[in-house]
Amino acid sequence: MGAAVEAQREQIGLKDLDEAGVERLIESITQQVMLRLDGGANGNHGRSPGSDPDRVHPMIAAGADRVASTLGIAPPEGRLAGLIDHTLLKPEASHDEIAQLCSEARKYGFASVCVNPSNVRLCAQLLKGSDVAICTVVGFPLGATPTDVKVFEAQQAIREGATEIDMVINVGAVKSREYELVRQDIASVATACHAANSILKVILEAALLTDEEKVIACQLAKVAGADFVKTSTGFGPGGATAEDVALMRRVVGPDIGVKAAGGIRTTEDARRMIAAGASRIGASASVKIVGGAEAKERSYGR
């Protein structure tokens, strides 16, 4: 009982405030975070040259769908596939299962396959000549590896064929309020990605964070040059929620992406996330998700 009340108290945050209250709170948290970073709010923490939105934006928003959905506009029916990272991250995935993932991604036109780093090389072979990007994960799923290791892991994955890196933040450092460490961790991987024409998505593992920490983590990802913030690993205690997506979109603004991942199993789940502000969806049930959309289109349109 005590623990439940405690948990509920932890949950009391942005949701209990009105619009203006949320804005004020986000602004106040942002100011506090900036002051805690070395160099203060006007220090050297703008987006690095490599992450100039003008340079990155065409890359992350290839195609009108992604631009539209970055602004919270749902894409037309049937275009959903182009927003989905078709995901298979279970450690026991065999080569046959990875091959099936790649074949489905080609067939349905998913944005990418999202696989563990040890499968990047195989996917690069299998997806040669296709438009499907290779997305992989770094410091995954715990985020608790040192920055040098995350950078090395990202660079190696990019060498092997990945162009999208989903890294997990150092959650323990967020909890310890070591914001400069968190920012540097992200910025180092962002620099490595951008130097190799790849994009960086920063996974918050929102289910482990308070609302205040979610806001802080989004701000840190933004100043560190992330191209996307992402809700969840799919291995944590909770997945994507529309509330978290809306909050994250609100904090990062329209210029960087929001990826919803973790527990998205139906077309309706996916559309709810996009309506809340997601510009990318991570899912392993992607075929079912787009199959649902196509079936719906057929029955409605004919």
Added chain:
Amino acid sequence: MGAAVEAQREQIGLKDLDEAGVERLIESITQQVMLRLDGGANGNHGRSPGSDPDRVHPMIAAGADRVASTLGIAPPEGRLAGLIDHTLLKPEASHDEIAQLCSEARKYGFASVCVNPSNVRLCAQLLKGSDVAICTVVGFPLGATPTDVKVFEAQQAIREGATEIDMVINVGAVKSREYELVRQDIASVATACHAANSILKVILEAALLTDEEKVIACQLAKVAGADFVKTSTGFGPGGATAEDVALMRRVVGPDIGVKAAGGIRTTEDARRMIAAGASRIGASASVKIVGGAEAKERSYGR
């Protein structure tokens, strides 16, 4: 119902055979594995010079307790602490929690603290001058990073103060029967560890494997020069079982260690694992485990 029957059928393995049958099956699996490795059974797959048991054994078996328990003999009451890796691997662990872990490890005389790589440096500072080793995890918990990344991660952790590396095998490669890849993955990290006077424990994530795959993984770890095999990450679908520990001990023999980890919460759990052949225990409830032992000793002995 179909799935349950399927699962049950999957479980039918070594447990349903008599003693001689188990021995024959292990021998047959071993032969098959050796033949699949490049170079065959008599190739260059003995333990590397760095993993010479004569050199490593005094290190992994520092103290009579560990020697005894390597042979399946339970240590005397109260000496349990020296067999325990006091573990805190949750990603949200704050610096304060890591500091408490180190302080408890000093107080109770645990073998090591087992932490995520990003906390190794802090533990090295906090445990200076103590006998508590620093154990960390590599390719954790999915095991699905390329070999180069695992080696880099291990080397960096050792530079920062770790002397024990718990790496996760490439589970997907086991499932795909790519045994030479699995062996090389382990051997590369073993070489890096031994070159720096550190030991390597190889995590099978037994809950993801069939009994046959557990035998294969143990054989591969042994020929690759591992100092321990370890049951589980604690993040998978199941933890340590006495059956798995007994099977693993049987396959690796008396000369290398077996670490039971995942879901070990009581003194009885720990003693059951040791009786089954475990020479090291990984637990986050370590204080409770040894507290229980001490309390029992008091009530029995006085």
